[in-house]
Amino acid sequence: MALFLLPWPAVADDAILVFTRTSKFRHDSIPVAVDTLRSLASEQGLRVVHGEDSAVFTGEGLSAYRAVVFANTTGDVLDEAQQAAFKDYIEGGGGYLGLHAAADTEYDWPFYGELVGAWFHKHPPGLQTAKVTLHGGGHEGRQWSITDEIYNYRRNPRPWVQVLATVDEASYPGGTMGADHPITWCRPMGRGRSWYTGFGHDAAVYADPHVRALLRRGLAYAVGTSPHC
Template structure:
């Protein structure tokens, strides 16, 4: 083989390896490849002087790099406005019987992948069934890599199967499932949310007796059906937020929240605040009419 051909082949191989390595690093940094990083040393909690809320963010799966920090800031602000105290951590070892007892309720903020050890799973399950409250947001219910069947089958009640693609982010109409509920009475019957990523699920939690709060109008966005990225379509009703009682506890899930600016929408903030009060076991507060009126998404 001629020398110039050998050099060309070696150069081509080097380029392929370089591009492949770069692509792998980028995908890994996004969390496309599941990790199995488990925390075993619990954090030292401060002394709380107010009702305490755990805001937990750990990503062993896809990392919502833009949404997570904004959600942390917004959730911290909303929690403080209710007169509570937020404790933010990505240390999963906070899920112990002793530490969970110090919180009024917990929020899983875009948690992804399998994050809890067996003892931590048992602690969360026991705490919830004994009267705790759990609010899950977006990726906390949109992941294939959870290894805990109870989490998907019972806590969430639905298995994520995909989201919108081509384009990934689209305007869509969110519909209020029951306009008599306090948690959604500040929303218009048809609420347009702009440039979000919309999840689909393998089953409707309503079939398990869970209370559906918000649904998607599939005619309002572009559906591709089954594709490489899963499925963005559901037969019949397409729920996007729901809640249910779990023994003595309360569970609330909202699939809305991929984009950072979604957390800035007054209507969504009011929805999250009402969700917090409900999982805490209290009546949902009335939304600030002037604040939600400024939300252009509801116009």
């Protein structure tokens, strides 16, 4: 069932689309993620349109949004025409922000693999408490601990992205990426922007002030109000 009940606005410079369609595992934390994004976006003078109808992924539909958030999407969520429209949107100057299972999405679409930076590989069972280290942007070396599901990725994205946070695999069991385990990163894509964090499986992390601070940075970068992520 489509969640979008009103016609798409022709111009909505203050709007971001939070897209939560899933075709595989569905996270219980999705409603909390949407509420958190709505609150953080409001701080930046932005409003959130939330939905799961992929029919919005056309040139006209996407033109209404400054950025699109894939919030715990999973599996194949766009058809080929929708993929083409989203690629054009990003390369033409649109923004993308991915949360957690956004990396467990669109495995058969190479452009999306570059957009998200790295696809999900596996994760240890249950939640892990891991030490996080921030990098760049005046935050270099700042650390804290988080309890969440910590993804291992199919590749280390560092050669293609700017890494903003890493997790220390010595601080929890089940990491497979070694001494360099990125968990949050960003990159330009054509004239557009991409920002991703692996945090966001557990609903409780959305109340973590460190995660909220990261998401504020990600939103500002994705919508283009900050040149720095």
